[in-house]
Amino acid sequence: MCKYLQVFMIPTLKTKRLILRPLSRFDQDAMVDTIMSDMDVMYWLPYSDEVSTPEGQREIALGYITDFIKPWDEFGFGVWAVCIRDTELGTLGNFIGYCGFIPEQIEGAGPELVYAMGKSMWGKGLATEVSIACLDWIFIRLEIFCVHAVTDKENLSSRSVMEKIGMKHEKDVDLYDSVAKGEGLLQFYSIEREAYLRKGETEVGR
Numbered sequence: 001m002c003k004y005l006q007v008f009m010i011p012t013l014k015t016k017r018l019i020l021r022p023l024s025r026f027d028q029d030a031m032v033d034t035i036m037s038d039m040d041v042m043y044w045l046p047y048s049d050e051v052s053t054p055e056g057q058r059e060i061a062l063g064y065i066t067d068f069i070k071p072w073d074e075f076g077f078g079v080w081a082v083c084i085r086d087t088e089l090g091t092l093g094n095f096i097g098y099c100g101f102i103p104e105q106i107e108g109a110g111p112e113l114v115y116a117m118g119k120s121m122w123g124k125g126l127a128t129e130v131s132i133a134c135l136d137w138i139f140i141r142l143e144i145f146c147v148h149a150v151t152d153k154e155n156l157s158s159r160s161v162m163e164k165i166g167m168k169h170e171k172d173v174d175l176y177d178s179v180a181k182g183e184g185l186l187q188f189y190s191i192e193r194e195a196y197l198r199k200g201e202t203e204v205g206r
């Protein structure tokens with residue numbers, strides 16, 4: 001009963017080309033097909049070294065989904081499934097990735113924006129489109145004053161998305177054991193609510 005109630009409480013967002021709907025455990029296969037089974041996508045994401053087998057991919061997909069759904073209950077934000085709205089991209093409703101927020105890992109940094117898209121969808125401005133929808137949504141929640149994102153220095157595509165949505169590279173951080181894992185420092189980007197709203201980046205794709 002509670003689980004159904006929870007799904008209904010998570011909003012669905014629409015952009016010009018995409019729908020952001022609640023993620024669920026039923027997305028496990030789509031998550032594997034789109035994200036975990038593609039090393040070009042996983043290369044930049046946590047647990048990339050654990051997806052060498054189909055079983056590992058399924059396990060990691062379920063772990064992602066669980067971690068992405070969990071914050072909705074406690075914090076009122078979380079991560080959405082990104083699906084096709086514009087049929088020029090493919091079949092209506094097809095799962096193509098995820099985007100949304102996980103709780104802050106650095107005190108005072110605000111929620112962390114996270115996203116990944118299936119490779120066939122790269123370079124069409126879709127991550128930018130959904131990230132703006134997510135920022136629009138979260139910044140009308142008055143208690144959220146800033147949002148951050150972290151990425152590898154070499155992840156030029158992700159850094160480009162962060163910059164296009166108005167985030168600024170503030171510092172480099174040792175997060176998610178990145179230094180211990182030999183990945184070095186991660187680039188920390190952030191944006192404050194006031195600056196975002198003042199910049200008029202809202203209402204993209206509505």
Ligand SMILES: CC(C)(COP(=O)(O)OP(=O)(O)OC[C@H]1O[C@@H](n2cnc3c(N)ncnc32)[C@H](O)[C@@H]1OP(=O)(O)O)[C@@H](O)C(=O)NCCC(=O)NCCS
Pocket residue numbers: 040041042044045115116117118121122123124125126127128129150151152155156157158160161
């Ligand atoms: C990062 C990711 C979500 C971007 O998705 P996307 O839908 O292709 O993003 P967009 O099309 O909105 O923007 C990508 C931008 O990066 C640019 N870009 C891509 N490759 C680039 C490169 N090698 N050098 C510089 N810019 C690059 C694109 O040109 C585009 O900018 P433009 O619109 O100004 O041309 C996608 O590549 C992905 O899923 N990567 C794997 C997972 C990942 O890295 N997630 C983020 C972890 S921090």
